[in-house]
Amino acid sequence: MSPSPQQSTDVPTDELRSSLDGELITPQDGAYHEARRVFFKGIDRRPLAVARVAGSEDVARVVTAARETGLELAVRSGGHSRAGYGTSDGGLVIDLSGLNAIEIDTAGESAWVGTGANAGQYTVATGEHGRVTGFGDAGSVGVGGITLAGGLGFLSRKNGLTIDDLLSAEVVTADGDVLQVSEVSAPDLFWAIRGGESNFGVATRLQLRLHEISEIVGGMLILPATAETITGFLEAADAAPEDLSTIANIMIAPPMPFVPKAAHGKPVIMALMAYVGPAVQAEGVLAPFRALAEPLADMLRPMRYPELYEGPEPEPQLATGANFFADSLSPDAAAGILEWLPKSTAPMRAVQLRVLGGAVAHTANDATAFGHRDRGMLINISAMYMDPAETETHDAWVESVAAAVGRDGAGGYVGFLGDEDEETVGAAYPNGIWERLRELKRRYDPDNLFRLNHNVPPAEG
Ligand SMILES: Cc1cc2nc3c(=O)[nH]c(=O)nc-3n(C[C@H](O)[C@H](O)[C@H](O)COP(=O)(O)OP(=O)(O)OC[C@H]3O[C@@H](n4cnc5c(N)ncnc54)[C@H](O)[C@@H]3O)c2cc1C
Numbered sequence: 276m277s278p279s280p281q282q283s284t285d286v287p288t289d290e291l292r293s294s295l296d297g298e299l300i301t302p303q304d305g306a307y308h309e310a311r312r313v314f315f316k317g318i319d320r321r322p323l324a325v326a327r328v329a330g331s332e333d334v335a336r337v338v339t340a341a342r343e344t345g346l347e348l349a350v351r352s353g354g355h356s357r358a359g360y361g362t363s364d365g366g367l368v369i370d371l372s373g374l375n376a377i378e379i380d381t382a383g384e385s386a387w388v389g390t391g392a393n394a395g396q397y398t399v400a401t402g403e404h405g406r407v408t409g410f411g412d413a414g415s416v417g418v419g420g421i422t423l424a425g426g427l428g429f430l431s432r433k434n435g436l437t438i439d440d441l442l443s444a445e446v447v448t449a450d451g452d453v454l455q456v457s458e459v460s461a462p463d464l465f466w467a468i469r470g471g472e473s474n475f476g477v478a479t480r481l482q483l484r485l486h487e488i489s490e491i492v493g494g495m496l497i498l499p500a501t502a503e504t505i506t507g508f509l510e511a512a513d514a515a516p517e518d519l520s521t522i523a524n525i526m527i528a529p530p531m532p533f534v535p536k537a538a539h540g541k542p543v544i545m546a547l548m549a550y551v552g553p554a555v556q557a558e559g560v561l562a563p564f565r566a567l568a569e570p571l572a573d574m575l576r577p578m579r580y581p582e583l584y585e586g587p588e589p590e591p592q593l594a595t596g597a598n599f600f601a602d603s604l605s606p607d608a609a610a611g612i613l614e615w616l617p618k619s620t621a622p623m624r625a626v627q628l629r630v631l632g633g634a635v636a637h638t639a640n641d642a643t644a645f646g647h648r649d650r651g652m653l654i655n656i657s658a659m660y661m662d663p664a665e666t667e668t669h670d671a672w673v674e675s676v677a678a679a680v681g682r683d684g685a686g687g688y689v690g691f692l693g694d695e696d697e698e699t700v701g702a703a704y705p706n707g708i709w710e711r712l713r714e715l716k717r718r719y720d721p722d723n724l725f726r727l728n729h730n731v732p733p734a735e736g
Contacts, residue, residue, distance in 0.1 A: 288324050291340050297329035297373060310370065311362055313351065314415065317592030317663055318359035322349065325368040331479040334369055335451040338477065341367050342449065342724050349727050350473050352390045353417020357594050358694035360473070360727050361420075371419060374479055379404055385442055387482050390419030395584040402581035406485035408440050409433070411690075412522055412547055414584030422481055423472045424690030425645040427653065429493070429549040429583055430486070432520040432633025438469035438643050439634070440484040446476040449720040453479075467715045470644030470704075472689055473728045474712070475719050491580050492557035493549035496564060497534060497572040500525050500542035504567045505609040508544055509630055509652065511563040517633035519560055522547040525612050526625040528571070538571045542613050545625075548575060549583060589623060591659035595669045597677045598687040600650035604628065604680070611679030619672045620665070621658035626676060629653040646708040647688065654680055655691050689729045700729045710734070 292299035300310040301324045310325040323346065326337045341348035347366030354361040362368055374389030377400040386408070388397050395414020401407055409430030410421050426437025434440065443457035446468065454476070456464050467475050498504050505525060512521040528534045528543040546564070550557045554577045561575055612626045630652045640648045647653075656676045658669040686702035701709045709731070716723070717733040 291324070291326070291336065294336050295326060295328070295333050297333050298327040300325045300327065311368070313354035313356070313359055313361045315357065315359065315591060315593055317661070318362065320359060320362045320364045322363045322368045323365055325370050327370045327373050329373060331445055331447055331453045334371075334447040334477050334479055335453060337367055337369050338447055338449065338724070339451040342451070342722070347727055348724060350477050350725070351417075352419025353393050353415060353421075355413075355416045355420060357596065357691075363727060366727070369477060371417075371477075371479065377401070379406070379485070383485055383487070385482055385484050387480055388418055389480055390417065390478050392418050394418055394421065395581075398581045398584055401485055402489070402579060404485075405487060405489035407488045407580050408437065408483040408485055409435075410437055413588055415588055418481060419478055420472075421690060422483075423468055423470075423478060425470050425688065427629060427631075427635075427688065427690070429520055429522070429547070430488075430551070431629070431631065431635050432517045433549075433551050434486055435634040435638060436645060437483070438645060439638055440486075441469060442482040442484055444468060444478045444482065445480040446478050448476040449722065449724040463715055464719065466642075467644055467712055467719075470646070470689070470708075471712050471715075471731065473725050474716055474731045476725065488551055488580055490554075490577055491549050491551050491583075492554050492561070492575060492577050493547075493583060494574040494576055494578060495572065496544075496546045496548060496561075496570055496575055497528070497538075498544040498546070498564075498568050498570055499538070500544045500613060501568075502606045502609040502613065504544060505612065505628070506604060506606055507567045508546065508564060509604055509628060511567070512630035513632060513651065514563070515560055516552075518552045519548065519550045520633070521630060523628045524625045525616065525628065526623075527616055533572045533574065535571055542616055543571060547583070549580075589659060591623065592661045593663060593666065594657055594659045595666065595673050595693065596655065596657035596691060597673045597682065598653060598655040598691040599677070599682045600647045600652070600687065601654055601681070601683075602651040604652070604654070608680045612676065615672070615676045615679055618675075619658055619669070621660045621669050621672070623659040624672070625657055626680070627653075627655040627657070629655070640706065641708065644704065644708055644712055646705050647686075653688055654682075655688075656680070657691075692729055695729065697730070697732065700731070703729070704731075
């Protein structure tokens with residue numbers, strides 16, 4: 276949903292500042308330019324003020340100020356929203372980055388994390404106890420945003436989505452109430468926030484289940500990409516034990532030191548893999564992938580789980596993309612990816628293939644607001660680029676790839692969506708989930724205060 280015009284400019288920022296335990300940063304402050312930035316640096320918005328909140332009471336104060344003034348309200352954990360929903364032109368931003376405490380219970384069965392922490396920080400902290408919770412493939416993503424979207428990553432087939440490990444959450448609602456939300460205390464709201472993103476309130480703390488995992492066999496395997504190796508990879512990933520999760524990026528090989536020179540500029544499968552189990556058994560599990568073709572680089576090895584998040588991450592200005600669920604990928608669709616990859620001028624572009632199944636499918640499709648558990652894979656097409664003038668070109672490329680790969684219009688994963696129309700967002704919540712979310716939105720946020728997101732409009736009537 277695009278930023279909407281402000282309804283009021285009469286905002287007592289001094290009053291709001293003095294009511295906060297945290298900071299309120301306005302354009303006059305030296306920290307303003309840093310405070311208004313998000314992960315995609317090409318998103319250049321100028322909020323009226325950024326509140327670096329110190330706790331849930333601060334969040335409630337800013338929520339109340341936004342409600343009373345009609346100002347647009349942005350909520351930011353890690354700031355990775357491709358649409359830039361973590362910032363605003365002229366509105367108020369709740370910046371949760373200061374709420375980054377991680378408390379691990381003594382028995383090591385769960386952890387409370389402030390939603391200002393990112394996945395990497397959380398994983399390093401819990402990893403010291405030989406425990407983990409699965410997030411996505413990038414350590415810099417905020418635990419707030421990824422958890423409320425669903426959370427697909429290195430442990431999806433082993434343990435399910437991040438929301439499957441969510442035990443409870445502290446949520447500030449549109450009324451400014453601070454609620455403890457769990458299956459027991461508020462089952463409807465707990466259902467909605469597990470996939471319904473920021474539509475229902477601001478999550479300030481999350482209680483997540485920990486799994487006793489310290490060593491895995493994982494890392495990166497790079498194979499030459501042909502239609503046969505791509506479909507072969509997906510078949511092997513589907514047939515593998517649930518202890519193995521894979522994320523296969525079909526891309527043009529960058530000139531990186533670990534990629535042989537002869538492969539630079541050629542299509543490759545750059546696969547990130549995580550096998551939870553003994554190294555001796557990993558050999559057999561990984562053999563079908565290694566047998567697809569002579570690997571261009573084989574960096575799979577026993578490692579501590581948090582090592583998966585080590586290493587540099589891209590720092591793109593802007594990104595575009597399209598994603599959708601599918602049950603299989605035909606050889607023609609794989610050939611379509613290979614045909615289209617070289618046609619993009621984006622410095623980074625990839626078609627990411629994530630085979631699902633395993634623990635993702637152990638939970639019923641309607642048990643949470645993430646309703647795609649019965650699908651075989653997620654296909655995520657993305658292009659990252661630097662120059663805003665190129666947006667149309669890259670958007671067109673993404674659409675061409677989606678058509679070549681056989682997108683059927685049946686929705687996608689909200690975590691990877693950009694700024695979309697209502698029809699696209701609605702399709703991401705299939706089989707009655709959209710209608711149920713709209714009913715709950717009417718109950719918890721009837722005036723759509725939380726609208727700078729993949730918006731679920733309140734049900735009418
Ligand atoms: C490089 C990169 C890699 C990614 N990899 C994966 C992956 O492997 N798996 C996966 O599932 N997703 C992945 N994502 C998608 C990511 O999970 C979503 O973009 C997520 O919303 C980002 O969360 P954030 O807190 O960093 O972003 P933000 O921009 O801060 O927030 C994103 C959205 O969530 C809302 N939000 C954030 N925190 C809260 C909160 N505490 N309470 C209420 N609403 C909140 C915001 O208002 C906004 O609408 C990736 C994204 C990027 C850019």
